[in-house]
Amino acid sequence: MxxxxxxxxxxxxxxxxxxxxxxxxxxxxxxxxxxxxxxxxxxxxxxxxxxxxxxxxxxxxxxxxxxxxxxxxxxxxxxxxxxxxxxxxxVAMVAGAVPADRTPRQAAREVPAPDIVLPRRAATREDGFDEATLAAIEVADLVVGRAMSERAFASTAPDGTIASMAKLYTDGAIGQIEDVQTRHAYRGRGHAQAVVLAALEASRRAGHDLTFLWADEDDWPRELYRRLGFAVLGRRxxxxxxxxxxx
Incomplete structure (x- = not known):
């Protein structure tokens, strides 16, 4: 909540x-x-x-x-x-003291939030959402981004395409990693791992008391987060x- x-x-x-x-x-x-x-x-x-x-x-x-x-x-x-x-x-998953997998296979960096708008739209379209839903998601992103501190992270493919992206929201005390997405053509290459670790490191450097994320209990990203040291704290x-x- x-x-x-x-x-x-x-x-x-x-x-x-x-x-x-x-x-x-x-x-x-x-x-x-x-x-x-x-x-x-x-x-x-x-x-x-x-x-x-x-x-x-x-x-x-x-x-x-x-x-x-x-x-x-x-x-x-x-x-x-x-x-x-x-x-x-x-499931709500909270980061442990030290990531279990600390060596990203790809590089990731912080980018201005507008830089991931189009890559996020492309990734969401690849997940099967229609244009009306894509437009609603973008407005929702703007609403939430204006209401709190928002930072964006991206991992780029050799051709310059943003392959994966994630956001970090905070109220100053708690960090929430959100909207982790990877373009379909670049999955399985470590890009999601890279952006999650980059967001987690940024949260730690900001001095947040804890960092968490939400994951679908029945989908594969949950296992990725577990390998990165996130543990299940609660369910919804x-x-x-x-x-x-x-x-």
Missing amino acids: RAFDLALRGRVATRAPTPHGCAFRFSEPAFWDLNFVYVERPAAATAELVADADAALAGLAHRMLIVDEPADVTRLAADLARAGWTIERH WRFRRAVAVSR
Whole structure:
């Protein structure tokens, strides 16, 4: 929740209680990562939690519920899966005292944040997102970047192409590595390792109390982060579905 709390300090969002949690809503963009209901009472009936999302996110083309473990979400996940919701499990991973793998295979450097906008768009397109989603992601990036301290890191291929990129957000005390992406043609060559280690080193040099990142529990980057010395501290479930919007 830290990035959203920081963004709220920048007065770009509203936060309002719901019967079973708290709703975060950004006026622009209408992007799912920035508009959701954080569920504080996951034992409530599934229909009641869905009603929370319907009320809080009315007018948007999606509904999203976020639940932190150790809450038991077995029943909720089963109910929402049957109803066609997308289910994602994420892990919060915290950097250890010393990276387990300290020798990057590629070089990485800090770059101005605008330098990675187009490479990030290209990498996101390669991941299968449509143009409307790409545009929403870019606006979301601007919103979050303006609300807190943001630094960018890149690893470049021999032909000069930015092959991989990452961001480091901070409130001055905690560093969050985010948006680690690698162009498909350059995967498996150590570029992601390089940008993560560069961001981690920058976080340490800035004196942050800890550095963390989020990873998909069921995807391969989690293993990369483990090799770099990140350990799982907690878990989070995200439930999302598209809805029709009345015109």
